[in-house]
Amino acid sequence: MTGRPAPAVLPPSLRVWLGLIAALAALVVVALGVLYAGHSEPGGVDMWIQTAVDGVRSPWRQVALAMDFLGEPAGSATLIVAIVTGCLLLRRPRAAVLVVAGVGITVGTATLLKHLVGRTIHGDENLSYPSGHTAFFTALALVVALLATGRLGLGRTAGTSLVFAAALVAGAAMGWAQVALGAHYPTDVLGGWCTALVVIPATAWLVDRTADRLGDRTADRLGDRTADAGPRERR
Template sequence: MTSTSARARKRFDPDRRFGLRMAMVALALPAGALLFGLLAALVETKWSPLLDLDTDVATGLNDWVREHTAWQHVLLFLTNWVWDPNVYRVLIAIMCAWLWWRGARRLVVWAVVTTIVGGLLGALLKEVFTRARPTLPHPVHHSDGWSFPSGHALMGVVGPGVLLLALLPLIPRGWRPVAWVVAIGSAVGVGFTRVALGVHFVTDVVGGWVLGLIVLLATSAVFEWWRHDAGLRRVAAGEEGLEPEIDGADADPEIPRIRPGTDPDSPDGRN
């Protein structure tokens, strides 16, 4: 019985879990970069099977939307007023103002940096690849700028990811899986609307998703490393959020509680 308990404690030891999570992030980042690089290379070299797939899907979905006016209005509303990148930026700005007031200032820095880096990286890569948007016989929507990667799809990952990883401690544990489903559903939904409305190819959307995930993973790993250096306990970000202390109580009853947004290593106790 003693050996079983010892094995269980070893298995769930915070240091071992932290090391495993960091190893997974370290593997996920180059894997994501490789996937994005491969996709970008195929787009840049105009690999015909991929281009044919892109064109067929964009044309087919656009024709379907054109024949269903009601769905056309729904998709336009979603892409312009619900899943628009600026909507996420406004929500993140409001959240950051509240977090700053709460004293979680390093979390604010993480949220702002992640959002800005995602937006700038997407804009920069558009100028690098200069891929034209789909040219369809009967378009139902128009959008300016280059096509690859999709900025809407990128922000569709970064926006919900930033909001959820920051505010997850305030969501009851039983509802957290639902919150993740909503966030993932939003990312998938925004990608579908962009292709169905004929303003992006499938590969544009996939590229945006992958790039957004890379940015989110990278900045979250940096935040987790800061917690480690600051002497704060290791967390399972996907389950607890990046800074569980913002709910006013540490998630682990065996770890001393700290006030929201405080850093025990800083001179004034604020982070």
């Protein structure tokens, strides 16, 4: 009983590049967090971007509201269940674990950072940095892109490009909705996007490492049982 090992959720060819991107994203998260800690007003960049997207009207407001719903508990739970189901149907258990663990850790990290940074919008109790909606949606896009990269057998350049492009599109879409609806400052969106870029590759590496270790232990136990059964059969 020696089945093939489950495919890695973080392809080896992507580890270096995604690691570098994660390191840069971590610097951005920290820098923005320090810069806007305790603030309750938009910065210069925030004001410039908010002016460009302010006053969104139908039908774009409905689009923004639909995007925002995907980050709410009901919408996010539906997305997670659908993607986990797809992973299991494709026989990618590691990807299913990454969806739950990666998204959970990403949202948890964003929530923790909100309390640490203390930036607010529309009142002292509305913590805004980083955007949890943006972090969540970007994290999901990263997981799906990693799954697609593995399924298609893409190389380093194509795989990294696909993963980064998926994260960029997802982050821009949800980020636009959050800014257009006045729920977050643009720099909150950037912080949420970078948070997902940090957490998902790290979680994917951890999932692979843990699964490999469990697989090795199982193989060792099966090997020991086979070795013990051999002499008994000869008797």
